[in-house]
Amino acid sequence: MEKAIELAQLLLQGNQDAAWHLIDEERVSGSDSLHIYENILTKAMTHIGYLWETNKITVADEHLATSTCDFLLAQYFWHKKREDRTSNHNRKAMFLCVEDEQHYLGIKMASQLFAEHGWQTRFHGPNLPLDYAKKAANEWKPEVICLSFSILYHAEHLSPYIKELEELPFRPQIIIGGRLVTRYEFRRYGSDRTVFFRSLNEVNDWLEHQPNGVRSNVGT
Numbered sequence: 001m002e003k004a005i006e007l008a009q010l011l012l013q014g015n016q017d018a019a020w021h022l023i024d025e026e027r028v029s030g031s032d033s034l035h036i037y038e039n040i041l042t043k044a045m046t047h048i049g050y051l052w053e054t055n056k057i058t059v060a061d062e063h064l065a066t067s068t069c070d071f072l073l074a075q076y077f078w079h080k081k082r083e084d085r086t087s088n089h090n091r092k093a094m095f096l097c098v099e100d101e102q103h104y105l106g107i108k109m110a111s112q113l114f115a116e117h118g119w120q121t122r123f124h125g126p127n128l129p130l131d132y133a134k135k136a137a138n139e140w141k142p143e144v145i146c147l148s149f150s151i152l153y154h155a156e157h158l159s160p161y162i163k164e165l166e167e168l169p170f171r172p173q174i175i176i177g178g179r180l181v182t183r184y185e186f187r188r189y190g191s192d193r194t195v196f197f198r199s200l201n202e203v204n205d206w207l208e209h210q211p212n213g214v215r216s217n218v219g220t
């Protein structure tokens, strides 16, 4: 937790260099993506949420922290891609937040985990209305579509998104995640085929049990 609090301070200063240095030290000392995403970046952002809730920081500070965190994710992924020798395959996954949902850092982490496992990914970021999601999915035909939401009243979007995306002719697998999935039961919004993941650990387990999910760290 100490690292997460230290990182939160750097994110709030918008100090990209020092924040990257902290993450890179973790990376170089052998921490894996799950640890960096769950225990450092997510915990730092949760702490920022606490500071915001208790009026210790402003919305401007929160936005600066978010954009700095986004930078770290991109920078981390760039390094990861250079060092990992996971063989890529042709399985495709697309990632999006339901309509009006702005919190996208978590699903960006999920998309990076898929990519680390060799998947082709398309990350559509926040707030993607269903019609556009369907159109994009129909054109690209991903085998998996991951959705994220963080605000309780956005759960009302789940049923139409899940139903209409699952009904697409190529029958994609729909995966749902987000901070509330750990706290409440949302299965009633889905079908027998819908998968709800409570953490990136669960995503990782699922990825490792996929036919192409085996990591091959052959070569340098």
Ligand code: B12
Residues within 6 Å of the ligand: 037, 038, 041, 042, 045, 046, 048, 049, 050, 052, 053, 059, 062, 063, 066, 100, 101, 102, 103, 104, 105, 106, 107, 109, 110, 126, 146, 147, 148, 149, 150, 151, 152, 175, 176, 177, 178, 179, 180, 197, 198, 199, 200, 203
């Ligand atoms: C940064 C932030 C913002 C930023 C978002 C920026 C961005 N581009 O993402 C901004 C400033 C825009 C924002 C706005 C708002 N926010 Co806000 N925000 C946060 C904050 C501080 C951090 C969120 C975050 O990035 N966390 C880090 C990520 C990595 O965590 P995560 O999303 O949970 O993801 C993890 C898992 O859930 C999982 N995951 C996530 N998605 C998926 C998807 C799949 C498929 C899988 C497998 C896994 C997965 O992976 C991650 C790692 O485990 C949280 C505080 C908190 N406790 O989370 C509040 C928080 C979520 N926000 C909150 C609120 C209230 C709002 C606003 C309504 C405020 C307002 N009045 O305007 C708006 C709503 C905007 C909207 N329409 O969506 C509340 C929600 C409370 C509630 N009861 O629902 C929180 C909890 C703050 C609080 N303590 O009150 N917010």
